[in-house]
Amino acid sequence: MIPGEFEYHAPKSVPDALALLKQFGDASKLLAGGHSLLPMMKMRFAQPAHLIDLGKIAELKGIREDGGTLRIGAMTTENELIWSKLLQDKCPLLVEGARLISDPQVRYKGTIGGDIAHGDPGNDHPALMLALSASFLLRSAAGERVVPADGFFVGTYDTLMKAEEIMTEIRIPVPAAGAGYSYCKLKRKVGDFATAAAAVMLRMNGEAVKEIAIALTNVAATPLKARAAEDSLRGKPLTDAAIAAAANLAMSICDPAVDQRGDAEYKTAMAGEMTQRALRMAQSRAKG
Numbered sequence: 001m002i003p004g005e006f007e008y009h010a011p012k013s014v015p016d017a018l019a020l021l022k023q024f025g026d027a028s029k030l031l032a033g034g035h036s037l038l039p040m041m042k043m044r045f046a047q048p049a050h051l052i053d054l055g056k057i058a059e060l061k062g063i064r065e066d067g068g069t070l071r072i073g074a075m076t077t078e079n080e081l082i083w084s085k086l087l088q089d090k091c092p093l094l095v096e097g098a099r100l101i102s103d104p105q106v107r108y109k110g111t112i113g114g115d116i117a118h119g120d121p122g123n124d125h126p127a128l129m130l131a132l133s134a135s136f137l138l139r140s141a142a143g144e145r146v147v148p149a150d151g152f153f154v155g156t157y158d159t160l161m162k163a164e165e166i167m168t169e170i171r172i173p174v175p176a177a178g179a180g181y182s183y184c185k186l187k188r189k190v191g192d193f194a195t196a197a198a199a200v201m202l203r204m205n206g207e208a209v210k211e212i213a214i215a216l217t218n219v220a221a222t223p224l225k226a227r228a229a230e231d232s233l234r235g236k237p238l239t240d241a242a243i244a245a246a247a248n249l250a251m252s253i254c255d256p257a258v259d260q261r262g263d264a265e266y267k268t269a270m271a272g273e274m275t276q277r278a279l280r281m282a283q284s285r286a287k288g
């Protein structure tokens with residue numbers, strides 16, 4: 001399939017990109033890694049007259065720690081996340097999640113910002129962002145704002161981001177040392193999106209759960225924060241029965257779309273299974 005005609009722009013700074021966005025408005029689209037946008041253009045679901053490539057803007061790349069916060073440029077690729085020593089040490093959940101995204105071709109070009117901004121419920125970063133209490137820096141010609149991941153995803157391909165905004169940075173509070181983590185993803189084959197997946201962050205206080213975050217991928221129009229499941233575990237020992245009960249609560253909020261990966265009942269059951277596995281893995285990794 002061949003996309004429609006478009007004019008290509010390659011700004012070298014965020015203000016230049018914002019000026020182009022303002023100039024061309026709805027006729028334009030931002031281009032990051034292109035692994036979601038280009039297929040849509042080839043199928044003519046998206047037909048922008050202007051493509052604004054963010055790839056030449058150096059300030060949108062990189063991973064650093066700043067006063068207890070990890071700051072990740074939106075154009076940082078999955079591969080760069082995976083090989084970041086800082087993330088391996090301080091935020092291994094993100095590394096584990098990025099490793100499970102698609103295949104090497106996609107991971108070399110696909111970016112964390114594009115994965116989040118696209119608003120695809122099948123994408124993995126949205127649930128990871130919920131589990132990590134991340135927030136997003138959005139810039140427009142009018143200024144900037146920081147929006148928490150929790151509440152950012154409002155529907156399939158729909159987020160709180162406005163057309164005139166660029167996501168420039170992802171901010172993640174550095175997880176406490178000794179926090180347990182896990183991303184468990186069921187996929188039919190290498191390179192596929194999740195049939196269902198669960199992200200868990202966990203802190204233990206002896207035998208009891210001190211802090212817990214559970215988020216689910218691809219079992220509703222948006223990623224889901226499994227709040228009732230989290231509440232059921234907080235302050236309690238992480239027994240088999242407690243894990244099974246939490247998984248049931250997580251399943252109770254699932255409303256997956258039916259597709260070639262399975263029907264709603266199967267996908268919901270797999271969300272429960274992924275939740276149980278992620279909880280057990282996070283428990284085994286937690287220290288303290």
Ligand SMILES: Cc1cc2nc3c(=O)[nH]c(=O)nc-3n(C[C@H](O)[C@H](O)[C@H](O)COP(=O)(O)OP(=O)(O)OC[C@H]3O[C@@H](n4cnc5c(N)ncnc54)[C@H](O)[C@@H]3O)c2cc1C
Nearest residue numbers: 030032033034035036037102110111114115117123124167
């Ligand atoms: C075969 C295949 C399998 C895949 N499997 C998975 C998977 O298992 N898990 C997964 O998570 N993803 C998967 N993906 C999607 C992939 O990770 C994409 O790279 C990702 O969804 C989009 O990132 P991108 O950098 O390619 O963005 P693009 O495709 O360039 O852009 C996507 C959308 O986001 C907008 N956008 C991009 N960057 C910004 C920004 N900084 N600010 C504002 N808007 C922006 C664009 O305008 C566009 O609308 C798969 C893709 C393919 C082709």
